[in-house]
Amino acid sequence: MSKEVLIELYNRQAKIIYRYLVKYGCRKEDAEEIVQESFIKAIQHLDGVDERKLPSWIFTVALNTYRNHLKRKSIRTELSIDGGGFISRLAAEGDFTEDILVNESATLVRDCLGKLKDGYKDLLILKYEMELSYKEIGRLLGLSESTVKTYLYRARNEFKRLWREEYGRSSIG
CATH class of the missing domain: 1.10.10.10 (Winged helix-like DNA-binding domain superfamily/Winged helix DNA-binding domain)
Structure with a gap:
């Protein structure tokens, strides 16, 4: 998989993942780190992930990273919906x-x-x-x-x- 594909995916999806994590109750600073970690993992596993499945793989990695973060810190998530x-x-x-x-x-x-x-x-x-x-x-x-x-x-x-x-x-x- 080429780096161009990953860059294009980052430009298209990073903001969506970030916004989702914040809506899910993640602190903004943590959401930024989780998005970065997710794309770093994608870079590390470029050859092991099917290019067509990369968007969902990165999203799943981000959610799992956040959920693991919550478990480690025993933090209660507070959904941020606009009523x-x-x-x-x-x-x-x-x-x-x-x-x-x-x-x-x-x-x-x-x-x-x-x-x-x-x-x-x-x-x-x-x-x-x-x-x-x-x-x-x-x-x-x-x-x-x-x-x-x-x-x-x-x-x-x-x-x-x-x-x-x-x-x-x-x-x-």
Whole structure:
């Protein structure tokens, strides 16, 4: 694999990974280091990673590095969602009654997101907080657009189920 491919990938993806890590609760300084570490690992493994899978490989390395960082330091992650914007976009595509979600505090939404498995949480943040397209999410995660749509559907349904269980609202969907 050529260095040009890696440079082009860095220019296209480093900011997305950084923004995602910050939204996920990572401190900005740590996010910068994790992005750099991820690309250093990519350089070290240039020959061992399929060029087509490099974007998702780097994203996975960054997430795993952050999660390991949290485990080592026993830090509780604090999702950084913007309350209304995230909720509005989720409600628009998730068969939620927007009024119910928008009127709830962002803290409740963060708590509910925190109870989802990491893969679902990742998808919801990438789609509704970072406003990435299905294609961009697929590139980051190494999935087809149709698979992203399917997994997002499942993630929304799981969020809805957890919301109902936690807050007793049966009128969300």
